[in-house]
Amino acid sequence: xxxxxxxxxxxxxxxxxxxxxxxxxxxxxxxxxxxxxxxxxxxxxxxxxxxxxxxxxxxxxxxxxxxxxxxxxxxxxxxxxxxxxxxxxxxxxxxxxxxxxxxxxxxxxxxxxxxxxxxxxxxxxxxxxxxxxxxxxxxxxxxxxxxxxxxxxxxxxxxxxxxxxxxxxxxxx
Numbered sequence: 001x002x003x004x005x006x007x008x009x010x011x012x013x014x015x016x017x018x019x020x021x022x023x024x025x026x027x028x029x030x031x032x033x034x035x036x037x038x039x040x041x042x043x044x045x046x047x048x049x050x051x052x053x054x055x056x057x058x059x060x061x062x063x064x065x066x067x068x069x070x071x072x073x074x075x076x077x078x079x080x081x082x083x084x085x086x087x088x089x090x091x092x093x094x095x096x097x098x099x100x101x102x103x104x105x106x107x108x109x110x111x112x113x114x115x116x117x118x119x120x121x122x123x124x125x126x127x128x129x130x131x132x133x134x135x136x137x138x139x140x141x142x143x144x145x146x147x148x149x150x151x152x153x154x155x156x157x158x159x160x161x162x163x164x165x166x167x168x169x170x171x172x173x
Contacts, residue, residue, distance in 0.1 A: 001135060002065050003053065003074045003151060009065045010053040010148060014134075017050075018127070022070060025120040033058035034065075051138075052146035070124040072131045085136045092129035096122050 003010040015022075019038050023030045030038075034056065056062060065071065077085065099122045103111060137143045 001074055001077075001131060001145070002068075002071050003147075004062070004066060005151070008055050008057045009062045010055050010151065011065055011071065012050070012145070013052050013054060014050040015071045015131075016054055022068060022124070022127075025123055026068075026070075027120075028067075031058070031060040031064050033061045049146070051134075051143065053148055055148065070128045070131075072128060072135060077132060077135050082136065082139070085132055085139070089129045089132050089136075092125045092132070096125040096129070099125075 001012050002015065016038050019030060019034065037054070037056075056065065077088075080088070099118050103114065103118050106114065134143065138145050
């Protein structure tokens, strides 16, 4: 998951760990400001820190992560209900399955020609679906995200609050 603010982007270590695969699948270049920090040998991603966030303040890094649609953006999921999140996951898995079916129906020549593109699309859709599933687990309290202290990520209560009598009287005056 990524959290984008006005002057930074925060990316979970589990996504940082997969950056090499993501840029390879998408056939895009990784900016030096990102690769310098992500491809170091001293970064170890494990069960303790996989949901922690790494901060990037460089403009090219912010632009890079904004473009990576396979890494879910907190602002696109935080106000979704469980049903909406499950539907998002279902759509992504249905699209991934449709790619497999399409590939299997191709002749060998077209399979060879389209393999990399379809393989990449399949994995990126699956990756995004798994990320949404992790967010759903976070929302249910099944896993904990180590959200930086300077970010306030409060869920929006979609139910309107009832006015009590005092508030109603104040609203009248």
